Amino acid sequence: MAAALGRAAGRALPGLPPLPARGCGHAAGWDRRERSYWRALRRRVLGPPVPPFAAPVQVGAPVLRGAAAAVSPEQLGGPELRRLTAALAAGLRSRPCLGLSAPQLGVPLRVFAAELPPARCARYPPALRQAHGIEPFPLRVLVNPAVRVLDTRLVTGPEGCASIHGFSAYVPRHWAVHVTGVDECGVPVSWEASGWAARIIQHEMDHLDGILYIDRMDTRTFTNVSWMELLD
Numbered sequence: 001m002a003a004a005l006g007r008a009a010g011r012a013l014p015g016l017p018p019l020p021a022r023g024c025g026h027a028a029g030w031d032r033r034e035r036s037y038w039r040a041l042r043r044r045v046l047g048p049p050v051p052p053f054a055a056p057v058q059v060g061a062p063v064l065r066g067a068a069a070a071v072s073p074e075q076l077g078g079p080e081l082r083r084l085t086a087a088l089a090a091g092l093r094s095r096p097c098l099g100l101s102a103p104q105l106g107v108p109l110r111v112f113a114a115e116l117p118p119a120r121c122a123r124y125p126p127a128l129r130q131a132h133g134i135e136p137f138p139l140r141v142l143v144n145p146a147v148r149v150l151d152t153r154l155v156t157g158p159e160g161c162a163s164i165h166g167f168s169a170y171v172p173r174h175w176a177v178h179v180t181g182v183d184e185c186g187v188p189v190s191w192e193a194s195g196w197a198a199r200i201i202q203h204e205m206d207h208l209d210g211i212l213y214i215d216r217m218d219t220r221t222f223t224n225v226s227w228m229e230l231l232d
Contacts, residue, residue, distance in 0.1 A: 051105060051106030051107045052083065052084050052087035052088070052102070052105035052106060052107050053087075053105045053106045054087070054091075055091075056091065056097075056100065056104040056105065056162040056163045056165075057103075057104060057105070057106055057163060058163055058164070058165060059163055059164050059212065059214075061106075061163075063103050063106055063107075063108055064103055064104070064163055064207070064210065064212065065210045066103075066108060066210050067208070067209050067210050068101075068102060068103050068108045068109050068110045068111075068207075068208045068209075068210075069108055069109055069110065070109075070110050070144050071109050071110060071111060071143050071144055073186075076143070076182065076184070076185060076186035077184065077185045077186055081111075081143070081184050082184055084102055084105070084107055084109070084111060084184075085111065085113065085141050085183075085184040087105055088100050088101075088102065088105065088111070088112070088113035088141065089113055089115075089139060089141070091104075091105065091162075092113055092114070092115050092139070093115075095162060096120075097162045098114060098115065098116050098120075098200050099112060099113070099114040099200040099201075099203055099204040100112065100113055100114075100162065100204075101204050101207035101208060102208075103207055103208065103210075104162060104163050104207060110143065110144050110145065110208045111141070111142070111143050111144075111184075112141075112142055112145065112204035112205075112207065112208065113139065113140065113141045113142075114137070114139075114140050114197070114200050114201065114204060115137070115138065115139040115140070116134075116135075116136050116137050116196070116197070116200075117136060118136040120136075121134060121135065121136040132155070132157050132195055132196050132199070133175075133194055133195020133196055133197075133198075134195060134196040135195065135196070135197070137193075137197055140189065140191060141183050141184055141189075142179060142181040142182075142183070142189055142191075143181050143182050143183060143184060143186075144181050144182060145179050145180065145181035145205065145208070146179070146180055146181065147177050147178070147179045147201060147202070147205050148177065148178045148179075148180075149174045149176075149177055150174075150176040150177055150178050150192065150194075151174060151175040151176035151177075151194065152174060153174065153175045154172040154173065154174060154175075155172065155173060155174075155175050155199075156170050156171065156172045156173075156218065157170060157171065157173065157196075157199060158170055158171075158221075159171045159199070159203060159213045159217070160225070161203070161212065161213055163212070164212065164213070164214065166224060166225055166226060167222065167223065167224055167225065168222075168223050168225050169213065169214065169217035169218065169219075169221045169222040169223065170217065170218045170221040171199075171203075171213050171216050171217045171218070172216065172218075173198065173199045173202045173203075174198060174202065175194055175195065175198060176192070176193065176194035176195075176198050177192075177193055177194075177198045177201055177202060178190070178191070178192045178193075179191050179193070179201050179205070
């Protein structure tokens with residue numbers, strides 16, 4: 001069928017001008033991306049960006065689909081791990097993001113950070129806060145985390161992802177979990193969480209195994225969050 005469509009694309013239909021011989025991939029961005037002069041000059045002078053990146057990579061980046069490696073004991077407290085955790089904390093606070101994993105910044109290690117400040121928590125509608133147990137919590141960094149389900153009830157709620165920018169969907173998650181690990185210095189961390197915090201933990205744990213929320217979502221709820229603006 002693909003070959004037939006390709007031949008038809010280059011053939012004129014009766015009474016119509018010839019169609020350009022290109023597929024939907026062109027419109028979908030599969031064609032080669034051209035850099036502007038200044039972007040090309042910047043890349044030539046500074047070289048390619050080096051992880052951890054300042055902004056999350058987007059779906060399609062291979063690092064998002066591989067299982068992350070464990071952090072070795074020798075790396076705990078080291079400058080590279082400290083730089084990574086600082087980048088994760090900065091990434092959380094520079095964009096509307098409640099959790100961020102190392103793979104999202106281009107680093108395939110089992111590390112994630114999460115934070116829900118009171119001011120951010122207050123922006124949620126009261127009904128949503130009550131239904132999903134949305135409560136503030138301080139910055140937490142977990143290295144080599146392991147999660148255990150405490151409450152097997154599945155609750156479906158809305159999720160977005162900094163690596164799937166501009167979209168959201170409803171995803172089922174366990175209501176309560178217990179996550180353990182260490183921080184960047186090797187100090188043990190134990191966190192029992194329920195509701196929204198448990199959802200964030202499960203979302204970030206998925207990232208460490210190469211799983212995205214689109215793999216677990218109710219596909220009929222997948223939404224471009226700007227769809228109304230695009231109609232204006």
